[in-house]
Amino acid sequence: MKGTLYRALATALLVGGSTTAMAASDGQVRVNQLLASDPEYQETWHDVVEKEQRLPDWVLNLSGISEQQMSAVEEDGDRFLVGPLCETAQKCINKRLIVAFSWDKEDAYGMLVEVPEGLPGDKSPTRHADYRWLGKPDEGMQKLLQEQLKRDPNWY
Template identity: 55%
Template sequence: MQKSFKASLVALLLGASLAATAASNDGQQRVNELLSVDAHYRSAWQSAIKPEQRLPDWVINLSGNGSPMTALEAGHDKYLVGQLCETSDCSKQRLYVAFNWDKSEAYGLLVQIPVGLPEDKSPSRHTDLHWLGEPDDQVKALLEEQLKKDPGWY
């Protein structure tokens, strides 16, 4: 009887420890964690970037600084959406991604602001926007809306 009580107590303490550890994290998946967490995300992202000739490694691997993912709707479809930026220059190199709810398709909007753009020049008028994964107009609008929320975008 005492063994089962001790085992129950150990299990309870272990569970509490795991819960405390999880609570210290924000509990949301980040863009830069997706490919290592789920093979479906990895497969969808590889399909989206397959036709591309040249992409930076951080885009290919989704390995920059990632934001927490958010569930959003475009039309009647749900997407998991987030932002990633190039680690050494977040202000000039950004990627907005959207994965459909069943993780079978991925889309991206790569935003590259020219290096040396003067402060008085609007990034929105001088930026190269590159679409990944052939998004339809609804997904494009969804990702563009995420870009417009950026305080440095005008």
């Protein structure tokens, strides 16, 4: 009886503890929840940003606003968990980050996009944006991150 109870308890703990990791691996997580979901994501992101200079805290900690869940995307035969992060909801057009983590959590990439504040509404943010690559993405990964940005209906 005790053995069965202990096995049931252990199973419940394992299932409960892996729920967050499972959610992160199938895209049911937002970028601002990712680092708290699994220490491997924390370690990988730390490796990406540790030698970067002058990154804002919301980028360093992935602590901005994420209104969309991350999605699974394939690039050159590899799967990535990809999603957007904004500094604040009000400044999303001006300061945003698109991140991609490899499925095995070994690699991460980012594209920090900054558009000058006060840009008139008739001016295309695309033409006035500054892009900063994080994690040394190759050309294929850069294209993937740019495609994610283009999904935003407010980005033209």
